[in-house]
Amino acid sequence: xxxxxxxCSIARALDVVGDRWTxxxxxxxxxxxxCRFTDLKAGLPGIATNLLSARLKxxxxxxxxxxxDAPPPVATVLYALTEDGRALEPAVRAxxxxxLRRMGEERPDDAFRAHWLAYAPAWFTTAAxxxxxxxxxxxxxxxxxxVIEIDGGEVxxxxxxxxxxxxxxxxxxxxxxxxxxxxxxxxxxxELGLSGQGDMDVLRRLRPVEGDVxxxxxxxxx
Amino acid sequence: xxxxxxxCSIARALDVVGDRWTxxxxxxxxxxxxCRFTDLKAGLPGIATNLLSARLKxxxxxxxxxxxDAPPPVATVLYALTEDGRALEPAVRAxxxxxLRRMGEERPDDAFRAHWLAYAPAWFTTAAxxxxxxxxxxxxxxxxxxVIEIDGGEVxxxxxxxxxxxxxxxxxxxxxxxxxxxxxxxxxxxELGLSGQGDMDVLRRLRPVEGDVxxxxxxxxx
DNA sequence: CCGTATCCGTGGAGATACTG
DNA sequence: CAGTATCTCCACGGATACGG
Numbered sequence: 126x127x128x129x130x131x132x133c134s135i136a137r138a139l140d141v142v143g144d145r146w147t148x149x150x151x152x153x154x155x156x157x158x159x160c161r162f163t164d165l166k167a168g169l170p171g172i173a174t175n176l177l178s179a180r181l182k183x184x185x186x187x188x189x190x191x192x193x194d195a196p197p198p199v200a201t202v203l204y205a206l207t208e209d210g211r212a213l214e215p216a217v218r219a220x221x222x223x224x225l226r227r228m229g230e231e232r233p234d235d236a237f238r239a240h241w242l243a244y245a246p247a248w249f250t251t252a253a254x255x256x257x258x259x260x261x262x263x264x265x266x267x268x269x270x271x272v273i274e275i276d277g278g279e280v281x282x283x284x285x286x287x288x289x290x291x292x293x294x295x296x297x298x299x300x301x302x303x304x305x306x307x308x309x310x311x312x313x314x315x316e317l318g319l320s321g322q323g324d325m326d327v328l329r330r331l332r333p334v335e336g337d338v339x340x341x342x343x344x345x346x347x
Numbered sequence: 348x349x350x351x352x353x354x355c356s357i358a359r360a361l362d363v364v365g366d367r368w369t370x371x372x373x374x375x376x377x378x379x380x381x382c383r384f385t386d387l388k389a390g391l392p393g394i395a396t397n398l399l400s401a402r403l404k405x406x407x408x409x410x411x412x413x414x415x416d417a418p419p420p421v422a423t424v425l426y427a428l429t430e431d432g433r434a435l436e437p438a439v440r441a442x443x444x445x446x447l448r449r450m451g452e453e454r455p456d457d458a459f460r461a462h463w464l465a466y467a468p469a470w471f472t473t474a475a476x477x478x479x480x481x482x483x484x485x486x487x488x489x490x491x492x493x494v495i496e497i498d499g500g501e502v503x504x505x506x507x508x509x510x511x512x513x514x515x516x517x518x519x520x521x522x523x524x525x526x527x528x529x530x531x532x533x534x535x536x537x538e539l540g541l542s543g544q545g546d547m548d549v550l551r552r553l554r555p556v557e558g559d560v561x562x563x564x565x566x567x568x569x
Numbered sequence: 570c571c572g573t574a575t576c577c578g579t580g581g582a583g584a585t586a587c588t589g
Numbered sequence: 590c591a592g593t594a595t596c597t598c599c600a601c602g603g604a605t606a607c608g609g
């Protein structure tokens with residue numbers, strides 16, 4: 126990317142990560158940890174291989190990622206964020222929090238991945254009642270599965286299935302994520318096709334983070 | 348900008364503000380408040396007028412800014428952020444905080460503006476001792492002037508000159524900003540050409556924000 | 570003076586085919 | 590599986606000319 130030529134930390138940040146796809150590659154590496162070219166490609170539907178290749182080279186040169194040969198059994202290159210790269214997390218998070226207000230807009234052809242279902246509650250909610258017993262929520266949306274584990278004051282998430290969740294939420298991504306992030310209420314989520322099985326009260330254990338997340342459903346189409 | 352086509356709040360945010368120049372335009376509007384086309388152009392050295400025009404149109408359509416006719420004496424269009432646009436501040440801030448680690452890299456031809464000198468201490472420092480009396484620091488860097496007013500727990504800044512500052516810092520932008528944001532120490536700042544007149548102790552009233560700002564000077568060239 | 574519109578050269582983006 | 594090579598095309602940057 127051509128430099129902005131401005132002595133301003135925002136411009137300098139964008140000199141490095143302002144290119145198309147770059148921050149989404151960082152997102153993938155933040156969510157997945159060290160992974161292969163093919164994993165990245167799978168998590169970045171729509172990217173061309175030459176572009177992914179070029180961006181990884183740029184990120185490497187900028188010192189944001191490392192390319193290391195995996196140990197023998199794997200025998201491939203693994204990409205991972207450096208400390209400098211991981212330090213982008215607050216910026217990526219803040220962008221994602223702002224982006225929540227655009228999640229109501231319906232675009233049925235959008236790609237969707239299980240780990241995106243997972244990171245949203247991890248990044249944009251907190252545990253409401255640290256004293257309460259641990260709880261597990263199974264999420265299913267567009268066939269993608271993720272698990273929320275609320276334990277003490279912590280909200281952890283992962284891709285996949287839980288053995289015996291307290292609650293199973295199933296529905297279109299808009300309904301599941303909108304409800305979890307507090308952008309819509311249960312009634313609206315149900316209208317959008319959400320179905321819940323189990324103890325719906327555990328939902329109260331998740332509190333959407335404050336900040337720029339709109340408390341009231343704005344006119345975004347939810 | 349072409350949509351990423353991903354149902355992910357980060358991707359959706361970048362669908363709106365991921366274009367080249369867009370976040371820098373938001374930066375200008377955050378720092379200046381409502382302003383004219385020409386003011387924006389002045390704060391965005393390097394942008395072509397057609398691009399600025401195009402971006403403003405896109406931002407308007409996306410609902411991030413308003414274009415309102417200024418009252419008679421001015422008789423021009425004023426651009427201002429909507430609530431949705433202002434909500435980007437945390438994201439812009441987080442990017443700027445990350446970008447601090449690239450401010451050590453010397454690039455003498457970079458443009459520099461007084462309001463960039465002003466926002467850095469406002470966004471990236473806090474008052475260390477809320478109980479202490481008010482203090483005023485005059486900044487001068489590359490001919491650009493800004494004022495820091497520390498009052499109670501608050502750090503306010505503005506462009507321009509102060510009547511009787513407790514301290515005047517003068518030097519190249521790298522030295523002044525590096526010192527204020529805590530990326531370099533006084534000795535290094537002096538090496539880089541910083542000169543201070545007045546009570547250097549008021550510098551202790553400013554504490555760099557924690558987070559991803561590198562506490563220790565990393566190998567970035569400072 | 571403020572802002573928009575047009576033209577053109579260059580480079581980055583996207584799609585796809587292909588190779589170690 | 591992990592990229593590289595190639596091709597087309599649009600977006601960007603820069604200059605300039607134009608309308609209010």
